[in-house]
Amino acid sequence: MSFTLRSVKVPPNSVSLEEARSRTFEFFRSACRSIPTIMEIYNLYDIVNPSQLRSAIASQFRKNAHITNPKVIDMLLFKGMEELNNITEHAKQRHHIIGQYVVGNQGLVQDSGSKDQGSSEFLKNFYSGNYF
């Protein structure tokens, strides 16, 4: 994906955690700012609204909230920018966005979860596979 690399300049490393933190916020804002474009190019109006997308983005950030190493944060920022770039360049297709950010990690077939309620850890593991 040479065109992606062309457009993404590698910024210098963050010196401190504070710098990495401010960069993260900056990146979050830029991601949120591109939500209207994303809704437009992937034609997402009938399945999702901007605030849902925003919380999907925020949850991606929160997933890594525990990381304190500025180098790692820089790397994650880089990956995030690459992803954002791919999305805004329309390098992805509609089902990618839906699969990753709209339906989310739970998968398309959603268990209501009420079935397994009250069952033991063993039984839950048993349903998911033989090796546990």
Added chain:
Amino acid sequence: MGLGLLASRALRSTRAFSPLNPRNVRTIVSTPELQKPEAAAAVAQPEADLPKRTPVAGARVHLPNPEDAIEVFVDGYPVKIPKGMTVLQACELAGVDIPRFCYHNRLSIAGNCRMCLVEVEKSPKPVASCAMPALPGMKIKTDTPLAKKAREGVMEFLLMNHPLDCPICDQGGECDLQDQSMAFGSDRGRFTEMKRSVVDKNLGPLVKTVMTRCIQCTRCVRFATEVAGVQDLGMLGRGSGEEIGTYVEKLMTSELSGNVIDICPVGALTSKPFAFKARNWELKGTETIDVTDAVGSNIRIDSRGPEVMRILPRLNEDINEEWISDKTRFCYDGLKRQRLNDPMIRGADGRFKAVSWRDALAVVAEAMHQVKPEEIVGVAGKLSDAESMMSLKDFLNRMGSNNVWCEGNGVHTNADLRSSYLLNSSISGLENADVFLLVGTQPRVEAAMVNARIQKAVRATHAKVGYVGPASEFNYDHQHLGTGPETLKEIAEGRHPFCSALKNAKNPAIIVGAGIFERNDKDAVFSVVEAIAKQGNVIRPDWNGFNVLLLNAAQAASLDLGLVPESDNSIESAKVVYLMGADDVNLETLPNDAFVVYQGHHGDRGVYRANVILPAAAFSEKEGTYENTEGCAQQTLPAVPTVGDARDDWKIIRALSEVAGARLPYDTLGAIRSRMRIVAPNLLHMDEREPATFSASLKPECNEKMSTSPFGTAVENFYMTDAITRASKIMAQCSALLSKQ
């Protein structure tokens, strides 16, 4: 190679060669001092102080009485050995591995390959160490130029007529000839003539032959006559016309024939089903236990990825020595066929539909709650491990039913005294017996490895064998005493000529087949056998010759855990039947509206009647405890992953118990095992034979009458006895070709 070494070589070679023609001696020997071994040997070797050597492969020697020990010197290192040992064995004790082809420590000595030549001081020629008895004070040299030259020469002769087909040979990578020619052979050949070729022989569906590769070591011939007890193989012709073959066009009809594949040092005899399937260095070995019979042979499963590629024996002196039966070795293709891989429910149209585990378990639990607790029946199969049988019994007990048993155990079998269902003499102990009385058992098909021990005893000490049962084939001398219980009664009352043999015997052994468990008059039969045992002094403090030969891998453990049916007609009155891998229970009397759950790994007989299928793991895919017929608990280890959506047996029952609202208190194998410790602690003593403590004389008196019906055959077809072997194509070929001859 250091410069100094090169220089010294150059110096020495000028000394060894005559200076007249230093160049035109063409030799295949690359080490110059081998040219004149005598001269080089004459150079006095400095007496190095020798490091302590460890015997080859942990060989140990037991000196019965120290006066009989002699001392020999191997490469200057003194070893004490008992009288009668060969030079080769002495070298092995001294930690020197002598190359060999024809010598095999479980077979008689042939001494025809000459690869094991060593130098012995004061003997004019090198001697074949495998055939030479060691004499006191002998000075053996294994590393001298003379010995090396002798080996190189033998190697050259052997390779003369050996084809150069290592790239297409299945033995490649584990070939003795390949290895030893790398280690001891010359680095160039002088042979320019034509190689001889030999017509391949057809030995049946198991052993592939490429007879041109044979080096005439006759190991296979000796194995067939001495261990397998069949005179099928032999040597034909002389000199370069020498060939191995069956004398007439005939297949090899032994249940141990697969072992010739292991003992053949070259690729002349290889496995037919394994031909061109894999190279041995791609395979991952898992040391586990065989479950096709009650012997529990130690095996190694060689797998590549998720596939079992072959099964090889593992050494265990107490159980299978280093042999395994053909069923054990070749049943593995059954692990790939007919497998159940999804939970399934039979729909209204009689077809199975794949469902999720959640639904399947819910349906089973629902069905179990619909009926009265006594109407639930559980049957464990032949191949079940102890852990899953424990959890099945616990689960059904929690549901309120005690109708749980293991197939083949009969009704009201005495499971309280371990001595009444174990092979009390132990498998290796059978070698010491001098009279055998086989009651209703055909060990050749029921437990081939036990039969091999009896054969060994008959061969070594001319032990007498008396047999009561239907006409059957034996591979050793035996007396057919009769077919039914009357003969037993005659022996018990002392009216039979065999009685005197039994009375005069030092270590008499009675072996009762587990097929008798299925007879209605089994208590009477057992009490008559015990009467015979009492007369013949079979049970003494130092010798217990009362043996029961079990049929299935699960049987001993199931009896230890008390899986015995309570009443004869539990199947007739059952509403829910839980088959845990049980394919051979008779379901004909089962009411039509009964609900049948089949948990198992193969779509075999049990599935035909099942309403729900729960797929489970086969023995090659799970960790489980099995107890063999002599009471030795051993463990299988998973060699390959489970297929599809299958689960381990005990996990299925544990999960079902929770869905059914009778949750079992264990979540791990370790927890089940601590539960087993309460019921049968011997199942936790891995790889240790736990002899029965009580003797059979504690049994209550029985006053039933024996019926007159003769004993039956417990195993109709040696090659197909359980779900795995019935699914195997190779076993089907074998039973078509070999069992009806």
